[in-house]
Amino acid sequence: MAELPVRNQSGEQTGTVELDDAVFGMEPNAAVMHQVVTAQLAARRSGTHSTRTRAEVRGGGAKPWRQKGTGRARHGSIRSPQFRGGGVAAGPKPRDYTQRTPKKMKRLALWSALSDRAAEGKIVVVDGWDFATPRTKDALAALAALEVEGRSLLVLGDDDRNAWLSFRNLPDVHLLTARELNPYDVLCSDVVVFTAETLPTSRVSVGAENSVEDSQ
CATH class of the missing domain: 3.40.1370.10 (Ribosomal protein L4/L1)
Incomplete structure (x- = not known):
């Protein structure tokens, strides 16, 4: 000792x-x-971090422009992750980090x-x-x-x-x-x-x- x-x-x-x-x-x-x-x-x-998906972001219910004939890429909502102000793809949600x-x-x-x-x-x-x-x-x-x-x-x-x-x-x-x-x-x-x-x-x-x- x-x-x-x-x-x-x-x-x-x-x-x-x-x-x-x-x-x-x-x-x-x-x-x-x-x-x-x-x-x-x-x-x-x-573990309280949270982001909004495209389904949770306000707005974006209308199709931004018609499907064909504009020369632009097709989109169904301006709240898709690639848009400014759109939802977050695979972002963090509240969770418990405790390990046994x-x-x-x-x-x-x-x-x-x-x-x-x-x-x-x-x-x-x-x-x-x-x-x-x-x-x-x-x-x-x-x-x-x-x-x-x-x-x-x-x-x-x-x-x-x-x-x-x-x-x-x-x-x-x-x-x-x-x-x-x-x-x-x-x-x-x-x-x-x-x-x-x-x-x-x-x-x-x-x-x-x-x-x-x-x-x-």
């Missing part, structure tokens, strides 16, 4: 923690991560994403967030003390309200609770910051509750 230092928000080491190899030490499965992330992004699409993804695949993708970040040394563990009041300036100071740079994902506990309010206005910081942890947000982040409370200690702790999208 890999061992990581546990630090307080001032950057001082207060202990160590061992990372479970089943969660943070496996060989990342790129194919599974790709499939699950693709499904996650597809499920976010509203097995739970085991979602979990494997999450473990793979966490293992990838751990292999790159991008996992940070703090013993907890101690903000007396919500203050963005204190949140910035804490990240600087922990040497967290770039896009960061902070996994907070349900009771970390002051921390949530302190970090939420920072543009490069994304906040999630442990049960919302998913492969896409892990892979999008340069650094993943856990508290001692939210750090997964086994595969069970990042199991069934951590579905990619409830709608899938």
Whole structure:
């Protein structure tokens, strides 16, 4: 098992923690991560796009000119797709983009994403967030003390309200609770910051509750 230092928000080491190899030490499965992330992004699409066919466009009921004798191409409606203002041929219609993804695949993708970040040394563990009041300036100071740079994902506990309010206005910081942890947000982040409370200690702790999208 890999061992990581546990630090307080001032950057001082207060202990160590061992990372479970089943969660943070496996060989990342790129194919599974790709499939699950693709499904996650597809499920976010509203699918409300719509175009009108020639049957749905207003007008065009009369034949624009007689069939023969004009020297022009024959047409039956000025709402055909080739006309300006005509209908759209084979255009998009409202649809559901949801892809069904097995739970085991979602979990494997999450473990793979966490293992990838751990292999790159991008996992940070703090013993907890101690903000007396919500203050963005204190949140910035804490990240600087922990040497967290770039896009960061902070996994907070349900009771970390002051921390949530302190970090939420920072543009490069994304906040999630442990049960919302998913492969896409892990892979999008340069650094993943856990508290001692939210750090997964086994595969069970990042199991069934951590579905990619409830709608899938």
